[in-house]
Amino acid sequence: MSSRTVIRGGLVITASDEIHADVLIEDGRIAALAASGTPAARAFTADRTIDATGKYVIPGGVDAHTHMELPFGGTFASDTFETGTRAAAWGGTTTVVDFAVQSVGHSLREGLDAWHAKAEGNCAVDYGFHMIVSDVNAETLKEMDLLVEEGVTSFKQFMAYPGVFYSDDGQILRAMQRSAENGGLIMMHAENGIAIDVLVEQALARGETDPRFHGEVRKALLEAEATHRAIRLAQVAGAPLYVVHVSATEAVAELARARDEGLNVFGETCPQYLFLSTDNLAEPDFEGAKYVCSTPLRPKEHQAALWRGLRTNDLQVVSTDHCPFCFAGQKELGRGDFSRIPNGLPGVENRMDLLHQAVLDGHISRRRWIEIACATPARMFGLYPKKGTLAPGADADVVIYDPAAEQVISADTHHMNVDYSAYEGTRVTGCVETVLSRGVPVITGREYTGHAGHGVYTPRSTCQYLT
Ligand code: URP
Ligand code: ZN
Ligand code: ZN
Ligand code: ZN
Numbered sequence: 001m002s003s004r005t006v007i008r009g010g011l012v013i014t015a016s017d018e019i020h021a022d023v024l025i026e027d028g029r030i031a032a033l034a035a036s037g038t039p040a041a042r043a044f045t046a047d048r049t050i051d052a053t054g055k056y057v058i059p060g061g062v063d064a065h066t067h068m069e070l071p072f073g074g075t076f077a078s079d080t081f082e083t084g085t086r087a088a089a090w091g092g093t094t095t096v097v098d099f100a101v102q103s104v105g106h107s108l109r110e111g112l113d114a115w116h117a118k119a120e121g122n123c124a125v126d127y128g129f130h131m132i133v134s135d136v137n138a139e140t141l142k143e144m145d146l147l148v149e150e151g152v153t154s155f156k157q158f159m160a161y162p163g164v165f166y167s168d169d170g171q172i173l174r175a176m177q178r179s180a181e182n183g184g185l186i187m188m189h190a191e192n193g194i195a196i197d198v199l200v201e202q203a204l205a206r207g208e209t210d211p212r213f214h215g216e217v218r219k220a221l222l223e224a225e226a227t228h229r230a231i232r233l234a235q236v237a238g239a240p241l242y243v244v245h246v247s248a249t250e251a252v253a254e255l256a257r258a259r260d261e262g263l264n265v266f267g268e269t270c271p272q273y274l275f276l277s278t279d280n281l282a283e284p285d286f287e288g289a290k291y292v293c294s295t296p297l298r299p300k301e302h303q304a305a306l307w308r309g310l311r312t313n314d315l316q317v318v319s320t321d322h323c324p325f326c327f328a329g330q331k332e333l334g335r336g337d338f339s340r341i342p343n344g345l346p347g348v349e350n351r352m353d354l355l356h357q358a359v360l361d362g363h364i365s366r367r368r369w370i371e372i373a374c375a376t377p378a379r380m381f382g383l384y385p386k387k388g389t390l391a392p393g394a395d396a397d398v399v400i401y402d403p404a405a406e407q408v409i410s411a412d413t414h415h416m417n418v419d420y421s422a423y424e425g426t427r428v429t430g431c432v433e434t435v436l437s438r439g440v441p442v443i444t445g446r447e448y449t450g451h452a453g454h455g456v457y458t459p460r461s462t463c464q465y466l467t
Contacts, residue, residue: 002026002027003026003027003047003048003439004024004025004026004031004045004046004047004048005024005025005046005047005048005049005050005396005436005439006022006023006024006025006044006045006046006048006049006050007022007023007025007049007050007052007057007398007400008022008036008041008049008050008051008052008053009022009036009051009052009053009054010023010052010053010054010055010056010057010400011055011056011057012033012056012057012058012390013056013057013058013366013367013369013370014058014059014367014370014375014389014390014391015367015368015370015371015374015375015376015388015389016367017367018366018367019033019035020035020036020037021033021034021035021036021041021057022034022035022036022041022044023057023390023398024044024046025046025396025398025436025439026439027439028395028396028438028439028440029392029393029394029395029396029438029439030390030391030392030393030394030395030396030398031392032044032392033390033391033392050400050434052400054402054404055400055401055402055403055433056366056399056400056401056402056403057390057398057399057400057401058092058370058374058390058398058399058401059370059374059375059387059388059389059390059394059397059398059399060092060093060094060095060125060374060387060397060398060399060435060436060437061088061091061092061093061094061095061351061352061373061374061399062093062094062095062096062097062373062374062377062378062381062383062387062388063088063093063095063096063097063319063320063322063348063351063377064096064097064130064268064317064319064377064380064381065097065099065244065245065268065270065319065320065321065322066084066088066096066097066098066099066319066320066321066322066323066348067098067099067321067322067323067344068080068081068084068085068096068098068118068119068322069081069118070099070101070323070344071101072323072325072342072343072344073333073334073340073341073342073343074333074342075325075330075333075342077323077324077325077344078324078325078326078330078417078418079322079324079346079348079416079417079418080118080122080417081098081118081119081122081123081127082122082123082124082452083415083416083417084096084322084324084348084416084417085122085123085124085125085127085455086124086415086448086450086452087348087349087414087415087416087417088124088125088348088349089124089125089435089437089442089443089448089450090349090414090415090432090435090443090448091348091349091350091351091352091353091432092352092353092399092401092432092435093125093348093349093351093352094125094126094387094397094399094435094436094437094442095125095126095127095128095378095383095387095397095458096125096126096127096128096322096348097127097128097129097130097154097377097381097460098115098119098127098128098129098130099115099129099130099131099132099156100112100114100115100116100129100130100131100132100152101114101115101132101134101165102131102132102133102134102135102140103134103135104134104135105135106135107139107140107143108131108133108140108143108144108147109143109146111131111132112129112131112147112152115129116129116457119457120457121452121453122452122453123452123453123454123455123456124437124442124450124451124452124454124455125397125437125442125450125454125455126387126395126397126437126438126455126456126457126458127455127456127457127458128151128152128381128383128457128458128459128460129152129457130152130154130155130156130187130381131144131147131152131154131155131156132155132156132157132158132165133155133156133157133167133175134158134164134165134166134167136157136167136171136172136174136175141174141175141178144175144178144179144182144184145178145181145182147184148182148183148184148462150459151382151458151459151460151461152459152460153183153184153185153381153382153460153461153462153463154184154185154186154187154242154381154460154463155175155179155184155185155186155187156186156187156188156189156244157171157172157175157186157187157188157189158188158189158193159172159188159189159190159191159192159193159226159229159230160189160191160192160193160196160226160294161189161193162193162194162197165189166193169229169233172186172188172230172233173233173236173237176233176234176236176237176239176241177237177238177239179237179239179240180237180238180239183462183463184462185240185241185242185380185381185462185463186234186239186240186241186242187242187243187244188226188227188230188241188242188243188244189244189245189294189295190223190226190227190229190230190243190244190246190251190295191218191222191223191226191294191295192222192225192226192229195222196217196218196219196222199217199219200217200339203216203217203338204337204339208338209336209337209338210286210288210338211281211282211283211286211288211289211291211292211334211338211341212278212281212282212288212338213338214281214292214294214296214338214339214341215278215281215296215297215298218294218295218296220247220248220249220250220251220298220302221250223246223247223248223250223251223295224248224250224251224253224254227243227246227251227254227255228254230243231254231255231258231263231265234263234265235258235263240264240265240266240463240466241263241264241265241266242266242267242268242380243255243265243266243267243268244268244319244321245268245269245270245273245293245294245295245321246267246268246269246273246295246306246309246315247269247270247273247295247296247297247298247302247306248295248298248302249298249301249302249305249306251267251295252267252305252306252308252309252314252315253305255267255309255314255315256309256312256314259313259314262467264466264467266316266317266380266465267309267314267315267316267317268315268316268317268318268319269306269309269310269315269317269318270318270319270320270321270347271318271320271347271350271351271354271355272291272293272297272321272345272347272422273295273297273298273302273303273306274303274306274307274318274354274358274363275303275354275423275426276291276297276422276423277297277298277299277300277302277303278296278297278298278299278300279300280297280422281296281297286331286332286335289327289331289332289334289335289338289341290327290331290345290420290422291345291422292331292334292338292341292342292343292344293321293323293343293344293345294343307358307363307364310363310364310368310372311363311364311368315372316372316376316380316465317372317376317377317380318351318355318372318373319351319377320345320347320348320350320351321344321345321347322344322345322346322347322348322416323343323344323345323346324344324345324346324416324417324418325342325344325418326418326419326420327419327420328419330342345422346414346416346418346420346421346422347422347423348416349414349415349416350409350414350421350422350423351373352373352399352401352432353407353409353428353430353431353432354423354426354428355369355372355373356369356401356403356428356429356430357428357429357430360429360430374387374388374389375388375389376388376465379463379464379465380463380464380465381460381463382460382461382462382463382464383458383460383461384464386458387458395438396436396438396439397436397437397438398435398436399432399434399435399436400432400433400434400435401430401431401432401433402430402431402432402433403429403430404429404430405429405430405431405433406427406428406429406431407427407428407430407431408425408426408427408428409421409423409424409425409426409427409428410424410425411424415448431446432446433445433446437450437454437455440454442454
């Protein structure tokens with residue numbers, strides 16, 4: 001039996017348009033849109049009508065960078081796929097692309113199978129996978145081709161974390177050459193980890209153990225240097241490149257220069273770099289540990305370059321790099337040695353709201369909000385137009401957003417499985433009211449109505465953003 005829903009009277013916002021329109025949903029997909037009040041819209045009939053008068057009707061968010069249950073620093077990211085995707089739904093995100101991990105000495109397939117097992121049957125919203133390649137060899141290079149064919153079309157490599165995820169320049173070049181042939185997209189963690197480890201050792205020897213030193217040793221110049229090197233290696237390989245979690249002005253400049261040269265080079269930043277700074281890392285009584293992530297938070301002055309990059313399209317995507325560790329028992333592992341603090345921040349629930357606040361603050365337009373949070377991540381990672389827009393045929397992943405509601409972000413009220421909020425006490429205007437995932441209400445009038453297992457694995461095509 002077919003089921004039909006109509007959403008009436010809202011302001012429909014996509015990356016390209018803003019129009020007062022009614023949205024007809026049939027069997028989990030957008031069936032039609034028509035300007036509200038017109039005969040075409042009045043002709044929409046449905047079993048269920050949602051009144052969106054005074055609200056925005058936007059595509060569900062696409063968060064292309066999450067780490068549910070990531071093993072890191074002797075512990076695991078505290079959100080499971082169940083708790084993390086439920087929190088995503090609360091925050092208006094209906095698709096996450098998480099990172100499966102290849103451990104050194106094991107195959108890509110083993111890593112991918114393990115991540116499927118963690119996610120399957122547990123997710124509240126749809127999900128896909130990137131693959132972290134920690135061990136480039138003849139076998140893994142062949143496996144990359146197979147993964148691209150089955151919908152895992154992007155591969156993260158690390159220029160940081162020697163001995164864990166690290167790849168050297170030769171391994172990076174080989175993986176890039178392979179992706180140039182098979183259509184995969186290399187995602188780069190661009191920090192010079194070899195140099196950083198020297199600075200870490202020297203800092204600890206001087207007795208500099210507090211969280212703020214994490215920010216001092218992971219220098220902006222070493223992010224910029226790695227970004228530059230990754231860009232040139234990609235250029236030599238003839239491959240596109242996506243640089244994750246860009247935080248430094250100097251790294252944005254490297255991306256901008258490469259893009260001016262016409263290269264297919266892309267950059268992602270995250271809410272923590274746009275809204276937080278080294279001031280947070282310097283909070284007393286070890287509270288700074290809550291803000292330890294890599295690349296690190298930067299001095300406030302860097303934020304302007306990130307906002308400018310988002311406006312000029314030198315940066316294309318805002319994802320969260322959601323990788324929560326509780327303060328109690330997890331971040332505390334690094335008391336007396338900042339290098340033992342597990343790296344990562346919670347944020348999957350906060351991204352859409354924080355970026356809406358950025359619209360109100362004049363950093364970006366409403367359409368750019370949807371572009372960087374929904375449409376471009378979907379295009380970048382081969383999910384468009386199924387995800388990331390509201391158009392006939394697209395999945396009915398729809399958020400009814402109240403642009404006037406006030407909220408205060410807090411660990412007391414959030415739904416992420418972590419004992420603190422990186423944005424504690426931050427006032428934002430705008431709130432998710434109702435969320436449909438393939439037409440099914442998972443948040444209904446600010447109540448959770450979804451369930452674990454509703455979200456399904458979503459294979460992806462290759463990058464749709466190349467010029
Ligand atoms: O600190 C971070 N970003 N943790 C997650 C792993 C990564 O490098 O993305
Ligand atoms: Zn990273
Ligand atoms: Zn990450
Ligand atoms: Zn369901």
